[in-house]
Amino acid sequence: LADEIRRAETVVALTGAGISAPSGVPTFRGDDGVWEHFDEGQFTYGRFQRDPAGFWDDRVALHRDLFGEEYEPNVAHEALAELGRDGHLEAICTQNTDGLHLDAATGVGGDGDSSQSHSSTDANATGSETTVLELHGNAQRVRCQECGARTDADPIYDRAENGELPPTCDCGGIYKPDVVLFGEQLSGAAIQRAQALARESDVFLAIGSSLVVTPAASLPRTAAATGATVGIVTLEETPLDDVADVCCRRDVTDVLPRLSSLVTRDLSR
Ligand code: APR
Numbered sequence: 025l026a027d028e029i030r031r032a033e034t035v036v037a038l039t040g041a042g043i044s045a046p047s048g049v050p051t052f053r054g055d056d057g058v059w060e061h062f063d064e065g066q067f068t069y070g071r072f073q074r075d076p077a078g079f080w081d082d083r084v085a086l087h088r089d090l091f092g093e094e095y096e097p098n099v100a101h102e103a104l105a106e107l108g109r110d111g112h113l114e115a116i117c118t119q120n121t122d123g124l125h126l127d128a129a130t131g132v133g134g135d136g137d138s139s140q141s142h143s144s145t146d147a148n149a150t151g152s153e154t155t156v157l158e159l160h161g162n163a164q165r166v167r168c169q170e171c172g173a174r175t176d177a178d179p180i181y182d183r184a185e186n187g188e189l190p191p192t193c194d195c196g197g198i199y200k201p202d203v204v205l206f207g208e209q210l211s212g213a214a215i216q217r218a219q220a221l222a223r224e225s226d227v228f229l230a231i232g233s234s235l236v237v238t239p240a241a242s243l244p245r246t247a248a249a250t251g252a253t254v255g256i257v258t259l260e261e262t263p264l265d266d267v268a269d270v271c272c273r274r275d276v277t278d279v280l281p282r283l284s285s286l287v288t289r290d291l292s293r
Contacts, residue, residue, distance in 0.1 A: 029227050032112070035225065037228075037231055038117045039125070040118075040233025043118075043120070046098040046276065047101075049095050054234075054260065062082075066082045067206060072200060081184070081189055091163055097127050099277050116129075116157065117159055118158055119159055129154060129156060159214055161203035162203065164202075167202045222246040225247050231257045232276050234258065235262040235263055235264045244256070245264060248267045254268045
């Protein structure tokens with residue numbers, strides 16, 4: 025895979041909860057996954073629209089469970105950032121809402137438009153940039169459903185925890201976590217951008233995702249259909265293993281630093 029990446033014109037990565045698991049962020053499925061402790065049905069877009077107060081009341085507990093502590097990027101995030109700095113990674117399409125790719129790439133938290141394509145540029149020696157697409161948005165922010173204003177999520181969760189259900193914007197609009205909820209359409213821009221990247225890619229890496237949630241889970245198939253070499257790195261099987269050229273059943277913290285150092289090592293030595 026390292027040679028393919030070094031030779032590739034366009035390398036794209038799709039990441040899921042598994043890349044942040046070593047940082048301590050809970051994953052969603054598998055033993056002790058988030059959906060073992062919380063009912064997905066309480067967090068659908070339909071419920072948010074029907075019963076915003078009840079949605080927010082339940083959401084506080086989920087947010088505290090998922091993001092109750094400050095997380096740091098781990099060596100797998102850093103390895104992808106290093107590939108980007110060396111001009112070997114066109115884009116990271118992440119399903120994660122923890123913002124850790126942005127922290128690893130730029131050393132600062134994310135900002136700007138969520139669930140749209142959010143690009144943090146990681147300028148590097150060859151001048152190319154790595155785009156970070158937050159397909160499912162960013163849980164560190166909330167967004168007003170009326171005026172669209174975005175603000176930091178933590179103070180709003182505090183207000184909800186103190187009984188402001190649902191928390192509202194100064195304009196009177198209801199805040200929504202700035203993430204894509206089950207049953208909510210991903211913004212067209214984000215998924216179209218991700219599908220275009222998958223089609224353009226010569227190498228497509230699916231890292232730390234169970235690949236069961238669409239439309240993200242369709243991207244490796246799109247990439248394979250247009251001739252890309254597909255690599256999957258997860259601890260368990262995925263429904264797209266038959267699509268992959270390479271399946272690594274290894275920990276991201278083992279595989280990615282090795283892959284990055286093989287690709288970026290100075291060949292002139
Ligand atoms: N190294 C490699 N793979 C890992 C590691 C690790 N250290 N830890 C976990 N994994 C793998 C698991 O084997 C699993 O395949 O990461 C995957 C995590 O799968 P999920 O928990 O389903 O996470 P994800 O695929 O990101 O879920 C997609 O579902 O609930 C929604 O919106 C939510 O974005 C999320 C989406």
